[in-house]
Amino acid sequence: MPALPALSVRDLGFRFGRGSWLFDGLTLDVAPGELLRVRGGNGAGKSTLLRVLAGAVAPRRGSVHRAGPVAHLPQQTGDLPAVDARRLVELVSGRPGADVPVDTRADQLSRGWQRRVLLEAVLGLPCPIVVLDEPAAGLDAAAVHRLADRLTDRLAAGDAVVLAEHEPLPLAGGDVLDLGGATAPALVEVVLAGTGTFRGAPAAGGRLTLTVPPPERDALLLAALHAGWSVHSVNPLP
Template identity: 35%
Template sequence: MELTAVGKRYGRRERWILRGVDLAVGPGELVRIAGRNGSGKSTLLRLVAGIERPSTGRVARPGPAAYVPERFPPALPFDAASYLLRVGRVHGLSAERARRRAGELLDRFGVADRAGTPLSRLSKGTCQKVAVAQALLPEARVLLLDEAWTGLDPEARAVLDEAAAERAAAGGTVLFVDHDPARLAGLTSAAYRVGTDGVLRPVEDGVPEPAAGGPVMEVEVDVPDGAPLPTALPGAPEVTALAGTAVRLAVPAAHSDALLRRLLLGRPAVRVLAVRRREEGER
């Protein structure tokens, strides 16, 4: 996905919301977009989604994007399940596949019992879960999350964290905006900030480093034919070459689950040989 010299303003005499934006994000990347309220973060995501057109420049995507808007319109004339079915069909899924994915996601977010409830009668939190589900449903190559965690309960926020990491691990491109600076810490591959001048700049030290101290997990894997490991691995693991095509990855324990998912779902697929906790004082 690539933005080249992108600018946006709403009227020839209006101020530039975005100007001169150059951004290239590859498959498997999970990227944070930061900035003050009103700085243009949501506008940037809408341009990537194709909802709005740039005033200048070009936006190129590898395929359709799935998007969770900052505000989801709950007054649509559907119940949760039929709405998700329609979204799936729009994205080209078969009716059977769309129904199955809808059921899986409603269950994953703990609202399967409200599948037949009209959207207008759902609570704000449940509506937000449906909004997230509709973006995850098609497994699009580009996933855009605009404050998607707002209004979710802690359990659902954790599910969305996991789902975003899974989408990137499967080769998707994920851009997200969130007010919590710790959101997906250790998993992001890059971070950018939209300035008050509308210019997008890399955030220095935007990818959080693994926390010092604490328990460490070691994951030994065999990489077929000595192929390179997937890029931007969660937790920025310390890599040690072993015999043959095997390597050992040492990562803070808090990132070990995400690392294993990325290794097992990413490309190239690797074979996990062993997982162990590094004892204190070991190197």
């Protein structure tokens, strides 16, 4: 007999006021131990969808059924109260945060650290459903890997995990729900102004056009500036 879904969504729709529908007619199930990755551009409705799934906001249409309480990390705002960070984690989750600064007020931490404190509190909640809105935002590489390990443990323990992510977390598998919207460009066109050759390509008419993947853009610009070129324009390509 198949396990009942931890999260069951039927014909879900949401819009703010009388605005356009951020999403509509959405139907999905997330089984215990299953991972759902929610992707989409800025403004596509990822955070709103996660808030609806978590129960922080009522849907305008359709229904969400949850098999239990939800550990929800909302979108970053950084407004933790003036309480000791470790005490805050302990009061929310019932256990002391391992990865939290000692003897420091939560409101005096940087936004990145406030994010980590909130994440620590949320991950300590004993909930069968975990809904995290861009949990890797502001984390360094080591913290991202620790987060991935903890989520892998939660999945192995049978918890359902829903993630909104811009940069994919190093987690195996998972279904992807793409809400569309403005997505990251596949390539970036960099137009340099100058004469001669750069990276083996000759300039023509005082212009040199190069096409690179987005992660290589900054390194290319830096090298070009060091080599005496000027930057004419940088354009994302679909």
